Amino acid sequence: MNDGMTLRGGWNVEYNYAVGTTGKKFFDALIEKKIIAPKCSKCGLVMLPPRSFCERCFVPAEEWVEVGREGTIQAFTIVPVKFESLPEPPYAIAYVLLDGADTALVNFIRKVDLSDLGAAAKKLSIGKRVRVVFEKRRKGTINDFHYELIETGQARRQRSKK
Amino acid sequence: MSHRVAILGVGMTKIEGAKKDQKLDDMVFEASSKALADASVTREGIDSVVISGCDELDGRCISSMLLAMPAGAYLKDEIKVTDEGCYGVILAAMRLMTGLFDLSLVISWCKTSEAPVSDVMRMRWDPFYHRGFGMNHITSTALMAGVYKSQYGIPMDIPARVVVKNRKNGARNPNAHLQRPIKLSEVRSSPVVSWPLRALDCAPESDGACALVLASARKARELKRDPVWLAGFGWATDSYYLGGRDLSKLRSLGIAAGMAYGMARIKNPLKEIDIAEISDFSSYHELMVYEGLGFCRPGRAQDLIKEGLTDMEGVLPVNPSGGLLSSNPFTASGLFRVCEAYLQVKGNAENHQVQGVKRALAHGSSGFCAQGNAVFILSR
Numbered sequence A: 001m002n003d004g005m006t007l008r009g010g011w012n013v014e015y016n017y018a019v020g021t022t023g024k025k026f027f028d029a030l031i032e033k034k035i036i037a038p039k040c041s042k043c044g045l046v047m048l049p050p051r052s053f054c055e056r057c058f059v060p061a062e063e064w065v066e067v068g069r070e071g072t073i074q075a076f077t078i079v080p081v082k083f084e085s086l087p088e089p090p091y092a093i094a095y096v097l098l099d100g101a102d103t104a105l106v107n108f109i110r111k112v113d114l115s116d117l118g119a120a121a122k123k124l125s126i127g128k129r130v131r132v133v134f135e136k137r138r139k140g141t142i143n144d145f146h147y148e149l150i151e152t153g154q155a156r157r158q159r160s161k162k
Numbered sequence B: 001m002s003h004r005v006a007i008l009g010v011g012m013t014k015i016e017g018a019k020k021d022q023k024l025d026d027m028v029f030e031a032s033s034k035a036l037a038d039a040s041v042t043r044e045g046i047d048s049v050v051i052s053g054c055d056e057l058d059g060r061c062i063s064s065m066l067l068a069m070p071a072g073a074y075l076k077d078e079i080k081v082t083d084e085g086c087y088g089v090i091l092a093a094m095r096l097m098t099g100l101f102d103l104s105l106v107i108s109w110c111k112t113s114e115a116p117v118s119d120v121m122r123m124r125w126d127p128f129y130h131r132g133f134g135m136n137h138i139t140s141t142a143l144m145a146g147v148y149k150s151q152y153g154i155p156m157d158i159p160a161r162v163v164v165k166n167r168k169n170g171a172r173n174p175n176a177h178l179q180r181p182i183k184l185s186e187v188r189s190s191p192v193v194s195w196p197l198r199a200l201d202c203a204p205e206s207d208g209a210c211a212l213v214l215a216s217a218r219k220a221r222e223l224k225r226d227p228v229w230l231a232g233f234g235w236a237t238d239s240y241y242l243g244g245r246d247l248s249k250l251r252s253l254g255i256a257a258g259m260a261y262g263m264a265r266i267k268n269p270l271k272e273i274d275i276a277e278i279s280d281f282s283s284y285h286e287l288m289v290y291e292g293l294g295f296c297r298p299g300r301a302q303d304l305i306k307e308g309l310t311d312m313e314g315v316l317p318v319n320p321s322g323g324l325l326s327s328n329p330f331t332a333s334g335l336f337r338v339c340e341a342y343l344q345v346k347g348n349a350e351n352h353q354v355q356g357v358k359r360a361l362a363h364g365s366s367g368f369c370a371q372g373n374a375v376f377i378l379s380r
């Protein structure tokens, strides 16, 4: 916009975010194709993404459990338009409650035909079963895996401890 | 209650898509001057200033350094709330209730036209587990809308009717950003931006600033004003992690409303409140807010829309101003709701005035999927 009424300016700042020992343990396990989650010693909540404490009981969570590589869609959206700084459309994301976990974890859901939005939304409905698919080369980040639909799976409702 | 807080006046700039003729501080000066004039008080008389803005959207660090002056704080008390603008009312009111202050100016602003809004929203997610997954204010709200729609089987016409209602109201509000009423068919045929939300289901992005003058009961009496009282307020926050929340409901809103209703002695909000100005980030969200505020049972907000109970002519008109679906100066939108509620109780809302308003509700929220919620009851 060069109409004399605006001045272009910006900032580009880089950070070194500490992962913490809880995060490190989770990410190291991803490299080994495992999803592990801390469990609250008081209420037993199995938390993903991992946290070092239970925000409800307010006690440290030191025990870890391995959760399943399949789960149930709790929430999803399909994004067909380009938003500034967001991935190239179309993409689909889902919060999935992995078997054995009590809180859902977001990731991309891939290998779904997103060309027909209505049809894709039906395929991805809440309650559908998905599997975790690990990438071939893993770096110890949340992008080491994504979700894919288990096509034969019947939709089912699964209640978490909410 | 002995520590009552009064609202003496409000000031609002016109809400627009892009205010190029005003710098941030020009816009803030306009709103604060208008509020002081409306309250018939001077800057000298103000003893406390609470400001609220979003540094990342303002494109500057500690934006209060620039904006304290146009907010009237020259060599005075000034404190900033880095949250939705309406939280400034909470802080100011509590400070007045201590008896340490008597006359406060609360102000908030947002100039979305200058800012990379989607990028700023993405940056609100933690970098480890969320940030890379294409979630901003629209796509995260869509996740929630999808859960609500699925849980209660909401027909597509219901959210579309919310949009039509609010845009119709907005067309009567000369201060609104979008003033063209729209048809049901336009909402239904607008493109999907993040399933199930269509472009017209989502609030626009706007520029605007607004301010209120609050006074202690003692000061209001001394000035011999006929104020609007802040009869109740409440606020609460939910988990940051959406995967641990039941996205079909707004639990923190229920808690906030309970607190505000308790203070204002409201038992049946649908009957006892005359109008509500709520933060409708999306059409679906307005429905969820009805339920969070206890206007109906969970899943039954669709009945209120079907029966027209929240239309201008209904038992509880919601968003006579047009709400966020007509004007959305983002982090200032909640404070605009409080200003609009004030105008309704005062009888100064002109073309969008609802007759005989004695008690009004204002609602603001912040965070992804309305993590935090604040509720205000204004009354005669």
Ligand SMILES: [Zn+2]
Residues within 6 Å of the ligand: A040, A041, A042, A043, A044, A045, A054, A055, A056, A057, A058
């Ligand atoms: Zn616990």
